[in-house]
Structures are given as C-alpha cells and as structure tokens.
Amino acid sequence: MKLTILGCHSATPMIDTYPTAQILEIRNHIFLIDCGEGTQVQLRKYKIKFSRIKHIFISHLHGDHVFGLVGLISTFRLLSRETELHIHAPKGLKEVVTLQMKLADSWTNYPLIFHELDSKSSKLIYEDEKVEVHTIPLDHRIYTNGFLFKEKPHERKLDIKKAVKAKIDKAYFRKLKQGSDVKNEDGILIKNEEVTLPGPPSKRYAFCSDTAFNKSILPLIKQVDALYHESTFLESHSNLAAKTKHSTATEAATIAKLADVGTLILGHYSSRYDDINAFKEEAETVFESVELAEAGKVIEI
C-alpha cells in the first residue's frame, strides 16, 4: 500500500499549499481520496496516471475537499476517457455536477457513476476480491465520512519443494495457496500448513478528515497500520477546534493511541501556523509514531 499526499492544508488553496487530496495505491487500484481545488494539477505534478483512477472517495461537501472534482471530471472528458468513473460521495454531489455539466452542455463520454452516501453508520461501500472500503462516520459540521481501506488476506506462500515431496499434484497448488488441505497422489490428506507459509500480512489504512475528537470511531480503526487523522489546530487553539468541529494534534494523537494504530499521519493544517513541525512535536508527546502529511510525500504503509 502506498499513499501519496497531493494536498494537506485546510480551508483555501494558497501559492504553496493545497487542500485535501490523497492517492492510495492498493492492490493495483489507484484510489483518489478527496479532491480540493487544484487536485488535477497536483495529479500531473506527481505523475499519477489519470486513466488508472476509477474510484474517487469524497469525505464531505466542504469546498476544500471537493471543489476540484468537477474540473477533474471535465478533464477526463477532454482526455477522451472511456473507462467508468465511480464517485463515492455524500448525497447532493451528483446534482451539483450534473447541473454544471448541463449548463456547460458538456456531457462525459465515459460512464460516470455516483454512489451517494447518507448512512450515519459504517457501511461497506466497495468490495472486490482484493479490497474492501468501509465508511467511518465522523463528527463534523456537515455530514462527513472517513474511509477504511482494507486489503483482503493475501494468498499463502506455497513451498513447492515440500509440496512435490508430499506427492501433491500441481492441479491442487491453487487450492493450497487459498488455504485448503488437499489429498496427495496416494489419497493421503496433507495439512495445508505442512506445505505452505502465511502470505504477507493484509494492511489497513484509515482516512479521517474532518472531525471533532470522536471516540466512537475507535472500534472501526482499531490497530490499523496507518491512520490519517486531521489536526487542523494545535492544542493552544482547542477552543477553535471545538467551535468548528475540528481536532487538535493532541486529540489526533490520543485517538491514535487509544486505537493502537501503527502510524499516525497528521494533516489539514490551518494556514495560521507557519511551521507544521509544531503539529508533530505536539502529537509526539502523546503517541510516538507520527508522520506529517506534506504535498508530494509518499508514505509506504
């Protein structure tokens, strides 16, 4: 799993800061998460292949998370895209995008499929044989979801020498990788563990922006490998965090600690802070493994 930060500041794009957008590469998927103004330019800058993006996940309909979407949809059209594009987003976005396309008399030449979200409990919103995506209901000023990206278990690793020695026919190798016991050429049952090793561990990434400090998400994000949790403010502005339903770096770190996650990634910084290292320093007083989201940073999960 590989996470590329395209933008990680709150509120409004500036000359050197970009609103929320991330690319998650997971089992051959390229998922775009949130899409603030200017995201399409950031995608070009970091050489993400536009055509490989088939799913876009939008947390909520504040501008700094979505105002770049209609431009990206239009650019896909100009690039003569033909493959489907799925947008997973709060209810209402389809109406906005459709109205803008209607006024421009510019319809997409590819299937554009909206999956509108309105549930207040966690839902499985995408699944294939390798990946699952679940919503993480967050506590913000408007309806907002985080997203939990889960790899399904990898196949077990076959020890071919042992399998041959145990007289198992090649035809059964696939079943072995999938974890089954099989009979050998003599009709004897061979236990799976005798000829296989566990595959690589399955990873999980949780994206949580924007939200007030909210313990109710803990069961959903328990022990994820990486947690992106917004930290719009430092603790010195906890009054503003409470008022605007955002979190401080301390609160983000507290959630990371309580959920026992692998790494905490901070972001959604308010532009009032000149030096984002202060977020890391504050969070590290609570939780030890902290990374800062920064435009262009690639984080291996």
Add this chain to the structure above:
Amino acid sequence: MKLTILGCHSATPMIDTYPTAQILEIRNHIFLIDCGEGTQVQLRKYKIKFSRIKHIFISHLHGDHVFGLVGLISTFRLLSRETELHIHAPKGLKEVVTLQMKLADSWTNYPLIFHELDSKSSKLIYEDEKVEVHTIPLDHRIYTNGFLFKEKPHERKLDIKKAVKAKIDKAYFRKLKQGSDVKNEDGILIKNEEVTLPGPPSKRYAFCSDTAFNKSILPLIKQVDALYHESTFLESHSNLAAKTKHSTATEAATIAKLADVGTLILGHYSSRYDDINAFKEEAETVFESVELAEAGKVIEI
C-alpha cells in the same frame, strides 16, 4: 487602464498553464474577468487585493472560465469579507453556486449579488460616473458574452493661472473641469476652452473569449484601444476552430484589422502548441500590433 493576465490557456489547468482569468484596473476599480480553476491562487501570486474586487464578469459557463469562482467566493467568506460582491454571468450560475453553498452549509457573510445575463444583443450591464461595461454577444457553442469596458470622459485640465487671470471665482473650478462655460467676477461669460485643456483620452478595452470568427462584433469594438481576442488554434487547425467555434490567430488578427483597434492581445491557446510565439507570428502577417497574453504579464492600455 492596466490589464494583468492571470491565465490564458484553454481547456484544462496544467502545471505551468492556467485557464482564462484577467484583472482589469480601471479608474480605481479592480474587475475580475473570467475565473478558471486556480484563479484565487493566481490572484495571490500577483498580489491582487481580494477585498478590492467588487465585480466579476463571467463570459460563459464552460469550466475553464468559471470553475474557480465558487472557491473564490468561499475564500472571500473565510477572509471575513463584508463588502458586496457582484457577479455578472450567464443565467444558471446563481443556481450552481447557491446549491454548492447549501450543500456545504456555508453561506456568505457578505452580500453576494448575481446579475444574470441572457440577452442576445449588447447590453449596458454596469455603469457609474467613471466607467461603463457593455456585453459583446459572441458566437460559441453555448451562450457567451465578451465585455467592453469604457472609461467615461476624463475631466478637462484646468489652467489655474489663466482662470485666475480671467477673474473666475474658485467656486466655479469644478464646473470648468466638467466642461461648462462660466461667468467671471465681472459677470462676463468665459468660454471653457479659454481656461482649460482636454483631459487624457478615455480608453476602451474589449475582451472576446470564446468565439468563432464573427464580424458582427465589429461595430461594438471599433477602434478600441486594446482588444483581447481568443486564438485557440493556428490556421493549420482551422478545421478544429470551425468545429469547436473557436478562432485562429489569423482570424483574431483579421477582426483586429477590420475593427482598426490599437493593440490585439491573443490568448486561450490550445495546449497542443508548445511555443505560443507561433500565434504572434501568424497574427502579425495580418495585423501589426500584437501582444501575447501570458500568465503574470501586465499590459498598460
């Protein structure tokens, strides 16, 4: 009059090219003309004071001319703007912006006033004591207007020495500047021209993007000081220009020549051309005074 180009490429923002947006400074106004994605960042880059923009003119509702507007409106809100903002734009834009604000539950804390355009003939859409703005109906795939910005006549320049010598009371100086004849202390009528000189000439700027070659605009733009006319293509792609209702550099120059304008400013270049100097070279075969729009360029009119 001073024109600052914020963006001048067509279709889609790239790493170093920006969609259409211009700032026209005219008699203490700062007018924003078109507002493609990323315009607010360009405004910051070129140090345009956000609070001084009170009127925005949108030519049409294709994304590369308008997708930056809702973000700019939101940013004005975040900056605690209080002064009125007037948007002059084709019918439909108010509905889109209002819907986006409703979904974000983010209403402006300043008066946001839409002046929706739908007339197919030229209209006076803004007027104060110093400036007039008229629409220029264009021929594009969707309803599109250019804009003609006209300074009203400047005051005449008073020759104070002559006025004193002619025994004119100070109380009449304002009237003299406005062009009236006045009576002096002895009751004798003094002709205005005897004590004043003409003020500086009034300038006119015509903005025409996007449009097919369209001679019907000639009476409106006759002898303007500067004409911005789109040139999406070179003549070698005149088939594409015709098909998409855009113009070539030759066509833009032909309009400039027929209208006998001062300077022609080209822009809205297709990204297929690596070197925009080719537009200037082609246009100069038809019309001699040609400037290229380039992001950051300031043109004194």
